Amino acid sequence: MKSIYSKLIFGFFITIVASFSVAGYVSLKLNDEQIESTVEEDLITTNDYVIKVISNGNIENKDDIIDLYAKSSEMAITCYSLKDGYVAYGNKKYNPSPEEMTLFFEKKDENFSKKLRDEILSYGTKNNINGVDYYIYVQKDTSGQKSAIANSAILILGCVFLTGSIVFLVIADIIVKPLTRLTNALKELSNGNYDVRVDNVGQDEISKLNQGFNQMARQLAKQDETRQKFISDISHEFQTPLTSIQGFANILKEEDLPKEQRVKYANIILYNSKRLSSLAKNMLQLTLLDREEIELEISTYSLIEQMNRVISTQENQAMEKNIEIEFQVPKKDIVIDGDEQRLEQVWTNIVSNAIKYTNDGGLITISMKKTSKEVEVSIEDTGIGMSKEVVSHIFERFYREDKARNVEGNGLGLAIVKSIVDLHNGKIDILSQVDVGTVFIVKLPIEKQKFMNRLKL
Missing domain, CATH: 3.30.450.20 (PAS domain)
Structure with missing residues (x-):
C-alpha cells in the first residue's frame, strides 16, 4: 500500500x-x-x-x-x-x-x-x-x-455505502490528482527544470502547497540564474587581469627590453596581481558573510572617532582629485554597539566609492545623528550619480554601471557593505540623481540586544 x-x-x-x-x-x-x-x-x-x-x-x-x-x-x-x-x-x-x-x-x-x-x-x-x-x-x-426491518436496513446501508463510495472516490481523485501533479513537478524540478509550475487555484491546503512549490521553483530559478551570472562575472573578472599578467610576463622574457619598459610592465603585472588578490579576498569575505553561523564581535565604541580614522585613510586618495571631505561632527559623542572592524569597512567602502565616482574638485559631506532608537550616518557626494535602474541593482555582486567600467573596482564592495549592515540588523538607503550626486544613508539600531537576537537567527 x-x-x-x-x-x-x-x-x-x-x-x-x-x-x-x-x-x-x-x-x-x-x-x-x-x-x-x-x-x-x-x-x-x-x-x-x-x-x-x-x-x-x-x-x-x-x-x-x-x-x-x-x-x-x-x-x-x-x-x-x-x-x-x-x-x-x-x-x-x-x-x-x-x-x-x-x-x-x-x-x-x-x-x-x-x-x-x-x-x-x-x-x-x-x-x-x-x-x-x-x-x-x-x-x-x-x-x-x-426480517423486513433487517432487509430494509441492509438496503439502506448498501445504498449509503454505494453512494458514499462514489462520492469518496470523486473526492479522493480531487485530492490525489493535484498531489500526483505536484510529485511529477518535483521530479522535474529535481532534474533541473526550474520553469515547471503547478496550478494553484483556490485557497485550500493543496492550493497553498502548490503556491509554496511555485514560489520555491521561482526562487531556485532565480538562484540558478544568479549562480550562472556569478560564474560568468567571476570568470570575466579573473580572466582580464590574468590575460594581462600572462601577456606582459611573456614580454618581460625578452632580454633586450629597456629597463624603463621592464619596470613599467612589472608594475602592470603587480597591479593586476593585487587586483586578483583583492578579488579573491572580497569573494572569501562575502562567502563568510553569507554563512548563517557568522559571529559579529560586538563592542561599544565611539562612532565619531571611527569616522575620523576612516577619513584620514582616504585623504590621500581624495587629495589626488582635489576633493574635499567635510565631516559635520555632532556636538556630543555618539557611542554605538557593533562590530567595529566590519563597520569600519562599511564606511571605508562607501567613502572610497564616493571619491572614485566624484569628479575633480568635488565635495563629500559626512554627517551623523542619533535618535532614541537608531544611529543614522549619511555620506553624500557631488559625483556622477545613478539612475533608478542602477540603484535597484547596486548591491548585486559584480554589478557595475557601464559608464563606471573604467573606474577601478570589482563590483563586490557594496555587496559586502549590504551584508555587514544586514548582519547588524540595520538598513541602507540610497538617494541619487544623475550628474548631481549620491547619498548613502545607513541606519543602525542602538540596542545591543537586537544584534544578539540577529546572531541567534
Whole structure:
C-alpha cells in the first residue's frame, strides 16, 4: 500500500465497515426491542379480546370469530378448559399440544408469558369465565417483521455505502490528482527544470502547497540564474587581469627590453596581481558573510572617532582629485554597539566609492545623528550619480554601471557593505540623481540586544 490513493480507499473501507457494523447492530437491537414491546401489547390485547368473546353469551359462532381474528392478526390462539377441552385457532404451527396446555392449566400461576425462540413471543392467562376456568395461550411469530426491518436496513446501508463510495472516490481523485501533479513537478524540478509550475487555484491546503512549490521553483530559478551570472562575472573578472599578467610576463622574457619598459610592465603585472588578490579576498569575505553561523564581535565604541580614522585613510586618495571631505561632527559623542572592524569597512567602502565616482574638485559631506532608537550616518557626494535602474541593482555582486567600467573596482564592495549592515540588523538607503550626486544613508539600531537576537537567527 504505497500510494496515498490506496491508503485513502483502505481507510474509507475500514471506517465504513466499522461504523456500519456498530450502527447496524444498535439499530437492529433497538428495532427488535420495539417490535417485541409492540407484539407483547398485541398479545395482551388479543387475550382480552378472546376473553370477551367467550364470556359473551349472545355470540353463537365464537370459534369462527376467534379463528378469523387469529388468522387476520397472524397469531396462534389456544384455549383449554374442563368444559370445552383443547381448542386451537389460527396458525396451528405454533399451538402447544394438548398435554402442554393441560400442564399450563394445572399450574397455580394465573398469567404466563415467555419467548419460545428469538422470533416467537407468547402470553398465557388463567381466567374464570362464567364460572368455568379457561387457560388462554396466545403466540405470534415476529421473524417476518424483524426480517423486513433487517432487509430494509441492509438496503439502506448498501445504498449509503454505494453512494458514499462514489462520492469518496470523486473526492479522493480531487485530492490525489493535484498531489500526483505536484510529485511529477518535483521530479522535474529535481532534474533541473526550474520553469515547471503547478496550478494553484483556490485557497485550500493543496492550493497553498502548490503556491509554496511555485514560489520555491521561482526562487531556485532565480538562484540558478544568479549562480550562472556569478560564474560568468567571476570568470570575466579573473580572466582580464590574468590575460594581462600572462601577456606582459611573456614580454618581460625578452632580454633586450629597456629597463624603463621592464619596470613599467612589472608594475602592470603587480597591479593586476593585487587586483586578483583583492578579488579573491572580497569573494572569501562575502562567502563568510553569507554563512548563517557568522559571529559579529560586538563592542561599544565611539562612532565619531571611527569616522575620523576612516577619513584620514582616504585623504590621500581624495587629495589626488582635489576633493574635499567635510565631516559635520555632532556636538556630543555618539557611542554605538557593533562590530567595529566590519563597520569600519562599511564606511571605508562607501567613502572610497564616493571619491572614485566624484569628479575633480568635488565635495563629500559626512554627517551623523542619533535618535532614541537608531544611529543614522549619511555620506553624500557631488559625483556622477545613478539612475533608478542602477540603484535597484547596486548591491548585486559584480554589478557595475557601464559608464563606471573604467573606474577601478570589482563590483563586490557594496555587496559586502549590504551584508555587514544586514548582519547588524540595520538598513541602507540610497538617494541619487544623475550628474548631481549620491547619498548613502545607513541606519543602525542602538540596542545591543537586537544584534544578539540577529546572531541567534
